[in-house]
Amino acid sequence: MNTEKLEYFRGILQEEKRMLLEEAGRTVSEMTSDNTNFPDPTDRATQESDRTFELRIRDRERKLINKIQEALARIDAGTFGVCEVCEEEISEARLKARPVTTLCIDCKMEQEKKEKLR
Numbered sequence: 723m724n725t726e727k728l729e730y731f732r733g734i735l736q737e738e739k740r741m742l743l744e745e746a747g748r749t750v751s752e753m754t755s756d757n758t759n760f761p762d763p764t765d766r767a768t769q770e771s772d773r774t775f776e777l778r779i780r781d782r783e784r785k786l787i788n789k790i791q792e793a794l795a796r797i798d799a800g801t802f803g804v805c806e807v808c809e810e811e812i813s814e815a816r817l818k819a820r821p822v823t824t825l826c827i828d829c830k831m832e833q834e835k836k837e838k839l840r
Contacts, residue, residue, distance in 0.1 A: 731821050732797050737789045739819075742783045742822040749780055765834070776809045796824075805829050 753773065760766045796802040803812050805826040813827045825833065 723788060723811070728797050728802060731802065732794065734821050735790050735793050735797075739787055739794075742787050742790075746780055746783065749776060784823070793822045807833075 728731070752774060753776075760769060803814075803817055804810070805812055806824045807829040808825055808826060812823060816823060816827055823830070
């Protein structure tokens with residue numbers, strides 16, 4: 723992959739990481755500043771359920787941030803866009819759809835097929 727395309731993907735990954743970190747910071751500040759104490763148990767349960775849901779989303783985003791950091795490291799190492807299984811180049815269309823991917827579409831489909839059989 724040429725340098726121009728690598729820089730394009732680096733920019734996409736860095737922007738996505740920035741947005742995820744910004745959202746995480748916003749969530750933390752909202753949760754720490756919200757001292758609402760609902761006297762009604764149903765309202766408290768709803769608030770707790772909403773917070774739990776929000777934290778689950780942030781946990782998934784944390785995992786995505788780790789994948790983004792790994793993809794940025796692969797760009798630096800010169801292995802970005804190369805399938806970990808077959809070592810063929812991953813299509814640009816797949817990388818645009820999922821820039822953190824480490825598998826080409828064929829290897830990913832094979833992996834999913836094996837997971838379904840288990």
